[in-house]
Amino acid sequence: MNQILQRRAFGRFVMAGLLLVGAAVASVRPAHAADEAPDALVKRLSTDVLESIKADKSIKAGDLTKIMALVDAKVMPNVNFQRMTSSAVGPAWRQATPEQQKRLEEEFKTLLVRTYSGALEQVSDQTVNVRPFRGSPDDKEVLVRTEVRGSGDPVQLDYRLEKTPGEAGGWKIYNINVLGVWLVDTYRSQFAQQINANGIDGLIATLAARNKSNSTSANAKAKG
Numbered sequence: 001m002n003q004i005l006q007r008r009a010f011g012r013f014v015m016a017g018l019l020l021v022g023a024a025v026a027s028v029r030p031a032h033a034a035d036e037a038p039d040a041l042v043k044r045l046s047t048d049v050l051e052s053i054k055a056d057k058s059i060k061a062g063d064l065t066k067i068m069a070l071v072d073a074k075v076m077p078n079v080n081f082q083r084m085t086s087s088a089v090g091p092a093w094r095q096a097t098p099e100q101q102k103r104l105e106e107e108f109k110t111l112l113v114r115t116y117s118g119a120l121e122q123v124s125d126q127t128v129n130v131r132p133f134r135g136s137p138d139d140k141e142v143l144v145r146t147e148v149r150g151s152g153d154p155v156q157l158d159y160r161l162e163k164t165p166g167e168a169g170g171w172k173i174y175n176i177n178v179l180g181v182w183l184v185d186t187y188r189s190q191f192a193q194q195i196n197a198n199g200i201d202g203l204i205a206t207l208a209a210r211n212k213s214n215s216t217s218a219n220a221k222a223k224g
Contacts, residue, residue: 035170036170036171037133037171038133038135038142038144038159038161038163038171039130039133039135039144041078041161041170041171042130042144042146042159042161042173043128043130043146045078046128046146046148047127047128050126050127050128054124064113064114064215067113068110068113078172078173079172079173079174080162080164080172080173080174081105081109082101082105083162083172083174084108084174084175084183084184085101085104085105085108086101087174087175087184087188088108088184088187088188088191089104089188089191089195089200089203090188090191090192090195092195092199092200092203095200096200100200100201100204103204104200104203104204104207107204107207107208107211108187108207110207110211111207111210111211111214114211114214114215115214124150124151125150125151126148126149126150127148127149127150128146128147128148128149128157129146129147129148129149129154130144130145130146131145131146131147133145139163140162140163141160141161141162141163142160142161142171143158143159143160143161144158144159144161145158146158146159155178155179156177156178156179156180157176157177157178158176158177159173159175159176159177160173160174160175160176160177161173161174162174191203194206
């Protein structure tokens with residue numbers, strides 16, 4: 001049981017690392033990023049994230065202000081966060097107003113940051129291995145499988161990516177699988193309960209309240 005819990009905690013940390021911290025990504029992003037292969041993107045981003053966390057004590061300690069700034073500057077260019085949020089919200093997304101959609105994205109991002117930032121202190125000697133990639137140049141959506149290796153058993157960490165057009169396009173991550181559980185699917189079931197009970201505004205209010213509670217807990221921990 002302890003081993004299972006340890007693996008799950010490690011998986012949460014790795015997922016957090018990719019979503020929350022990409023300190024070196026912008027500086028090494030290829031000039032022709034749209035031509036970068038999806039498995040190469042995942043390998044580069046994962047490696048940079050791990051090295052950045054190890055090198056920055058304030059990030060490892062869960063400095064939310066610094067983490068959030070890095071999310072906006074470094075990580076979001078590599079993630080289709082609108083698709084991630086709309087998939088988590090489900091069919092109700094289409095009925096939401098633009099303002100509601102904007103609030104949902106903001107609160108969902110904050111939820112992910114605050115939920116997983118505390119796990120960053122677990123970073124030590126982990127490395128990422130990208131498993132053999134099976135894709136073709138014509139694919140618009142792909143699955144990249146990786147293993148994160150550290151002191152314990154390898155942790156499965158998979159990514160779904162889509163190819164986006166335009167000068168700022170290229171491969172974008174829109175879902176992550178940790179130990180067989182997809183991030184978006186996990187939140188979709190939670191969000192559906194709130195939407196069925198209280199509508200879109202009810203979900204927004206619930207996320208905002210949860211984020212406020214997480215913020216209060218984080219501040220209390222910092223002071224303690």
